[in-house]
Amino acid sequence: MRTVQLVFDNVVVNTLLVPDGSLVRLDQVTFPDGSALTAVGDYWEVEGAGIGWIVAGNTLVPPALPPVELAALKATLKAQVDSAAEAERLRYITAGTGQAMTYSAKADEARRLAGDAAPDAANYPLLAAEIGITASDLAGVAAVVLANYQAWLGIGAAIEMARLGAKRAIDEAGNADDARAAADFAWPAPGSEG
Known part of the structure; x- marks a missing residue:
């Protein structure tokens, strides 16, 4: 299994587990059985990225932590x-x-x-x-x-x-x-x- 991120308005809004062998494209994930999932936003595959991560150039970066008092x-x-x-x-x-x-x-x-x-x-x-x-x-x-x-x-x-x-x-x-x-x-x- 692999983790794929769904990005909307340059922010990861969800993560999905997809089977190995799935094809991840910007607008669609195609599963090994031929079925597909079309995105409302964009699909990304960046290891370790999670909800709240932000698009920075061609990758995803964690959000900045709020300042600590x-x-x-x-x-x-x-x-x-x-x-x-x-x-x-x-x-x-x-x-x-x-x-x-x-x-x-x-x-x-x-x-x-x-x-x-x-x-x-x-x-x-x-x-x-x-x-x-x-x-x-x-x-x-x-x-x-x-x-x-x-x-x-x-x-x-x-x-x-x-x-x-x-x-x-x-x-x-x-x-x-x-x-x-x-x-x-x-x-x-x-x-x-x-």
Whole structure:
């Protein structure tokens, strides 16, 4: 199959798929079986051309894109970076405001436990809830929680650095292409943060 464009008033108004072996002339497409389709406009065959393309000399060209309002583009790109950063964070942590509060409270309990000479499990309810699951005792749970928290700080900081760097580069971009290029970056891999 091939694509043929129907041009009217120097603009592609429709595209048609025609079988291989069809003869495309300016005013008619003749199919392999001998049947024909006569144009109201002109038939063109330019690979990749689509509706809205414009006649330019002996070929078709894509229409000019409307001018981009740079401030609006930058705002959209920065919002997309923020959204992508959250998706990247969720590769390493569990989603949810309550879960984030739980992680933070567990890390706080683990830090407090480290300085407690005579810890009582009742003073560390979130850590105590993990005894027998994460580790066999309160100190073991606290050690795992602190290790996970430290690992999160590394990757979380690297994600934040990438997010803020991209947003600054978007802000500093002088044109739409540079702004889009600034928003096209790679997130850090685990272990690359330090």
